[in-house]
Amino acid sequence: MIELTKEVKQQVIGMVREYLTDKFTDDDPIAFDPVVIDLRYDPDDEPYLHIYVVYDGDRALLDPIWTADLTGYLWPRLEAIGIPEHPTKSFEKKSEWDELLAERFRESA
Numbered sequence: 389m390i391e392l393t394k395e396v397k398q399q400v401i402g403m404v405r406e407y408l409t410d411k412f413t414d415d416d417p418i419a420f421d422p423v424v425i426d427l428r429y430d431p432d433d434e435p436y437l438h439i440y441v442v443y444d445g446d447r448a449l450l451d452p453i454w455t456a457d458l459t460g461y462l463w464p465r466l467e468a469i470g471i472p473e474h475p476t477k478s479f480e481k482k483s484e485w486d487e488l489l490a491e492r493f494r495e496s497a
Contacts, residue, residue, distance in 0.1 A: 390427060390435045390471055397425045403465050404439060407458055411451075418445030421482075426492075428476075436473040437466070444482035455479055 390396075401423045408420050424440040439462075443450065459475050466475060480488055 390437065390473065392425065392427045392437075396469065396471070399469055400425050400437065400439070400462070400466070403462055404441060404458070407461050408441070411454055412449075416445075416449070418443055418449045420444075434473065437471065437475040439475055439477040440485075440488075441477060441479045442482050442485045443479055447479075447481065450479055 404423045405420070412418060412420075420441055420443050422440075422442050424442070426438045426440065427435055428438045429435055439458075441458075455477075458477050462475055466472075
């Protein structure tokens with residue numbers, strides 16, 4: 389069972405930011421903020437993490453190969469902190485984030 393404490397969320401966010409830092413510098417015309425960790429459940433009611441990476445900038449700068457590799461990068465690191473489930477992720481445009489967030493809360497209400 390995943391216990392998604394504030395500390396665990398901060399660790400995972402740190403891992404994601406480390407990955408992004410390896411790909412982009414502060415001078416690149418794209419910014420990533422926020423990174424949001426969400427606990428979800430699959431059809432068998434098994435928990436897993438979904439990671440929202442909110443970006444502001446040109447989507448063309450997000451190479452599909454390395455965005456796909458984010459979960460592969462994270463998985464062994466998550467296992468090391470006691471989260472064996474494979475995470476999922478999405479890259480969301482900042483201008484659409486408020487709408488997506490509002491929709492997510494409507495679904496869970």
